[in-house]
Amino acid sequence: MDAAIEIRGLSKAFGSTQALDSLDLTVATGEVHGFLGPNGSGKSTTIRVLLGLLSADAGAVSLLGGDPWRDATTLHRRLAYVPGDVSLWPSLSGGEVIDLMGRLRGGLDQRRRAELLERFELDPTKKGRTYSKGNKQKVAIVAALASQVELLILDEPSSGLDPLMESVFQQVIAEEKDRGRTVLLSSHILSEVEALCDRVSIVRAGHVVEAGSLAQMRHLTRTSLTAVLDAAPPGLTDRADVHDLVVTASPGGPVTVRADVDTVSLGQVLTVLAGAGLQSLTSQPPTLEELFLRHYSATPRP
Amino acid sequence: MTGPSALTGTGPLFRLALRLDRVRIVAWIAAVVLLVASSYLAYDTVFPDAAATAELTASFSSNTAFTLLLGQVHDLATPGGFTAWRSMGLSSIAVSLMAIFTVVRHTRAEEDSGRAELVASGVVGRHAALAAAVLLAVAGCLTAAVAVAASLIASSAQAGAVRGADVAGALALGAAIGATGVVFAGVAAVTAQLGSFSRTASALAGALLGATYVLRGWGAATSGMEWVEWLSPFGWGEQVLPYLENRWVLLALPVAATVVLLAVAGRLLARRDLGFGIVGQRPGRATAGPRLAGASALSWRLSRGALAGWLSAFVLLGALYGSVTSSIAGVFKDNPALAKILQQGGGSTDDLTLAFVGMIFTILALVATLNGVQRVLHGRTEEIEGRAEPLLAASVSRPAWLSSHGLAGLVSSTVVYAAGALAFGVVTAVTTDTAPLSWVLIAGLLELPAIWVLVGLCVALLGAAPRFLAAVWVVVGATFVLTLFGPVLGLPDAVLDLSAFNNVPDYLTQGLHVLPLGILTAIAAALVVAGFVGIRRRDLDQH
Numbered sequence: 039m040d041a042a043i044e045i046r047g048l049s050k051a052f053g054s055t056q057a058l059d060s061l062d063l064t065v066a067t068g069e070v071h072g073f074l075g076p077n078g079s080g081k082s083t084t085i086r087v088l089l090g091l092l093s094a095d096a097g098a099v100s101l102l103g104g105d106p107w108r109d110a111t112t113l114h115r116r117l118a119y120v121p122g123d124v125s126l127w128p129s130l131s132g133g134e135v136i137d138l139m140g141r142l143r144g145g146l147d148q149r150r151r152a153e154l155l156e157r158f159e160l161d162p163t164k165k166g167r168t169y170s171k172g173n174k175q176k177v178a179i180v181a182a183l184a185s186q187v188e189l190l191i192l193d194e195p196s197s198g199l200d201p202l203m204e205s206v207f208q209q210v211i212a213e214e215k216d217r218g219r220t221v222l223l224s225s226h227i228l229s230e231v232e233a234l235c236d237r238v239s240i241v242r243a244g245h246v247v248e249a250g251s252l253a254q255m256r257h258l259t260r261t262s263l264t265a266v267l268d269a270a271p272p273g274l275t276d277r278a279d280v281h282d283l284v285v286t287a288s289p290g291g292p293v294t295v296r297a298d299v300d301t302v303s304l305g306q307v308l309t310v311l312a313g314a315g316l317q318s319l320t321s322q323p324p325t326l327e328e329l330f331l332r333h334y335s336a337t338p339r340p
Numbered sequence: 341m342t343g344p345s346a347l348t349g350t351g352p353l354f355r356l357a358l359r360l361d362r363v364r365i366v367a368w369i370a371a372v373v374l375l376v377a378s379s380y381l382a383y384d385t386v387f388p389d390a391a392a393t394a395e396l397t398a399s400f401s402s403n404t405a406f407t408l409l410l411g412q413v414h415d416l417a418t419p420g421g422f423t424a425w426r427s428m429g430l431s432s433i434a435v436s437l438m439a440i441f442t443v444v445r446h447t448r449a450e451e452d453s454g455r456a457e458l459v460a461s462g463v464v465g466r467h468a469a470l471a472a473a474v475l476l477a478v479a480g481c482l483t484a485a486v487a488v489a490a491s492l493i494a495s496s497a498q499a500g501a502v503r504g505a506d507v508a509g510a511l512a513l514g515a516a517i518g519a520t521g522v523v524f525a526g527v528a529a530v531t532a533q534l535g536s537f538s539r540t541a542s543a544l545a546g547a548l549l550g551a552t553y554v555l556r557g558w559g560a561a562t563s564g565m566e567w568v569e570w571l572s573p574f575g576w577g578e579q580v581l582p583y584l585e586n587r588w589v590l591l592a593l594p595v596a597a598t599v600v601l602l603a604v605a606g607r608l609l610a611r612r613d614l615g616f617g618i619v620g621q622r623p624g625r626a627t628a629g630p631r632l633a634g635a636s637a638l639s640w641r642l643s644r645g646a647l648a649g650w651l652s653a654f655v656l657l658g659a660l661y662g663s664v665t666s667s668i669a670g671v672f673k674d675n676p677a678l679a680k681i682l683q684q685g686g687g688s689t690d691d692l693t694l695a696f697v698g699m700i701f702t703i704l705a706l707v708a709t710l711n712g713v714q715r716v717l718h719g720r721t722e723e724i725e726g727r728a729e730p731l732l733a734a735s736v737s738r739p740a741w742l743s744s745h746g747l748a749g750l751v752s753s754t755v756v757y758a759a760g761a762l763a764f765g766v767v768t769a770v771t772t773d774t775a776p777l778s779w780v781l782i783a784g785l786l787e788l789p790a791i792w793v794l795v796g797l798c799v800a801l802l803g804a805a806p807r808f809l810a811a812v813w814v815v816v817g818a819t820f821v822l823t824l825f826g827p828v829l830g831l832p833d834a835v836l837d838l839s840a841f842n843n844v845p846d847y848l849t850q851g852l853h854v855l856p857l858g859i860l861t862a863i864a865a866a867l868v869v870a871g872f873v874g875i876r877r878r879d880l881d882q883h
Contacts, residue, residue, distance in 0.1 A: 131624025
């Protein structure tokens with residue numbers, strides 16, 4: 039079995055709302071896979087179908103080699119889930135919830151449990167009702183990470199954590215990755231995605247619009263260049279891969295060129311610039327922000 | 341904060357609460373009006389002539405179970421008197437429940453959900469939410485009072501010309517019912533300040549309602565204890581004696597009680613933090629006990645407090661009602677005229693005692709059903725609030741999850757009923773010798789299939805069609821009315837049989853008929869199976 043999760047053509051409608059529209063997703067074993075998309079794009083719905091909480095209208099879903107609807111109970115012993123909206127039992131303490139969830143999954147690593155409680159600075163004796171939102175999330179995170187499972191499904195797990203706890207969370211997930219665990223991480227925190235994920239799928243309106251490694255995706259965006267040249271370079275305005283070109287010439291002096299260049303053709307453009315006498319060059323690599331925002335905003339489906 | 345600024349914002353909050361609850365309140369009031377008006381309109385059918393009136397008056401006056409439930413018979417010679425006796429108890433309970441739920445929903449429950457926090461950050465005084473909730477509850481009670489009075493006046497117009505006495509009686513009955521509701525709005529205002537969750541507030545207020553109702557009935561049925569009725573708001577309503585004497589001045593009692601309760605609630609509110617009760621939170625365990633390892637264990641853990649409460653209440657109730665059994669024979673020593681009429685009708689005190697025993701078992705079973713229904717409905721709440729998701733996403737199977745709420749409801753209602761029935765049976769057998777203990781206990785057991793049918797219906801809905809679960813309360817309410825009032829109102833058998841409890845054979849007077857019990861059990865089993873089939877197919881709902 040090479041893919042921990044394999045989804046082909048998944049569709050799901052709620053009444054007249056089409057939540058998932060022929061969605062494809064593959065998560066290889068041992069990788070940390072980012073699952074991104076604007077609010078309401080179908081990320082949580084996909085996760086619920088994976089967990090057998092919702093049935094698919096159409097499409098094939100394979101989870102750890104099994105059918106998530108039929109074999110839910112056996113498959114769930116091999117995975118741990120952190121929901122986006124953690125709801126704890128008000129009269130149980132955090133420690134009791136962690137132990138209960140661990141027992142349902144077939145066991146907790148007690149040392150890891152104690153270690154995680156300490157690193158996340160979580161008090162396990164407080165009752166569920168008295169936890170703040172971030173601490174409720176920590177309870178769910180500790181419950182999932184202290185269990186001995188092969189797959190982690192995390193739905194915006196760190197959205198309520200403070201920056202210090204966010205960095206603790208990233209360290210911990212990196213450790214899980216080193217242990218060979220597969221992780222499906224749905225998140226809005228781009229720095230987290232950048233730091234942790236091997237591959238990323240971007241969902242919009244129930245359909246995956248882009249999937250691949252971050253390096254591949256960076257390739258598809260633009261680098262912004264600021265160059266100071268001896269003379270104006272020829273033919274830049276005609277190039278399709280050069281955007282928002284601004285050429286400023288000071289009388290009798292150097293020419294400043296600012297542009298956004300498709301990263302694919304960066305090399306060619308630099309050759310053109312160098313030919314015009316390069317004095318200084320500043321290059322800004324594509325930010326993830328731009329990458330995702332381009333996909334998040336209205337782009338027509340192919 | 342004191343003075344007018346503490347109540348800033350009450351107006352908008354009241355309008356909001358009204359908007360959210362108007363359908364619910366109208367439904368409650370409609371049910372109450374239906375109950376009251378149907379009693380009035382059925383009078384001529386039940387009491388066609390003077391002889392029937394005399395006989396039935398004798399029969400009802402000597403029926404201790406009715407006295408426990410409905411209070412003493414004062415006057416059955418007029419439709420108004422009969423209606424007041426028959427329907428005031430249940431209507432007052434309904435209006436009081438409406439008041440309790442309204443107050444708790446717009447105070448404690450809002451705090452639990454976090455919406456109160458959002459509101460309190462606006463220009464809103466500390467007491468505004470409570471004031472708005474109480475205002476709404478009181479408005480609902482007053483509307484109920486007016487609606488009841490209007491329906492009774494209309495009913496009397498149907499029978500002939502409306503006399504002044506009819507109008508006065510109708511207004512008095514409406515006012516008595518409404519006033520009782522207002523008292524419990526006050527009770528709920530206080531309980532909403534105690535305890536940590538809205539469920540505690542409702543449970544406490546509901547328990548007080550049950551306790552004062554039982555107290556009224558017990559006082560009425562136990563000779564020498566009639567003064568106890570004055571301790572209960574239901575007793576105050578009864579003593580107004582609508583249609584008979586219309587003692588308006590007694591309405592000062594519920595009004596005064598409400599004022600005191602609201603003052604207490606206000607003081608408590610001023611001293612507590614938003615979202616917390618006066619009773620503080622204790623820290624929990626750092627690790628879970630060894631038995632907290634599955635959905636059923638979790639469900640048991642979450643409900644054990646409530647179960648303990650129900651069990652103790654039922655044991656007390658059973659024992660209390662059992663202590664009344666021995667006084668049934670004494671009714672005739674005090675009233676030889678009654679005895680004569682009954683003997684003419686072919687009855688004897690032994691028959692009366694057995695009939696009483698049968699009725700009490702039915703009443704205990706009806707109330708125990710509420711426990712089961714509540715347990716299963718709790719499962720739906722867990723699902724809606726997102727606490728089923730983590731369990732089902734772990735290794736809890738869907739049938740196991742349904743069973744942790746559904747089967748738990750069946751077991752819980754059975755155990756609660758058994759405790760009450762046992763207490764009642766033992767006390768009865770010890771204090772009277774009309775029937776041996778074993779017979780009495782068997783009679784008690786036979787009610788169980790009827791409980792299982794209603795709780796089984798909840799399991800079926802939770803598993804297959806949870807959106808319709810709220811409608812179960814309509815079925816429960818109809819069952820209560822059909823069982824307790826149906827036979828007297830002379831409804832046709834086909835309608836009466838819609839209540840599962842009307843199908844339970846009366847073992848002590850008629851012997852054992854296995855077929856109806858078998859059918860009831862089969863229906864219950866089929867409903868449970870339907871629930872387990874449905875749970876495998878449906879999507880999990882959220883929020």
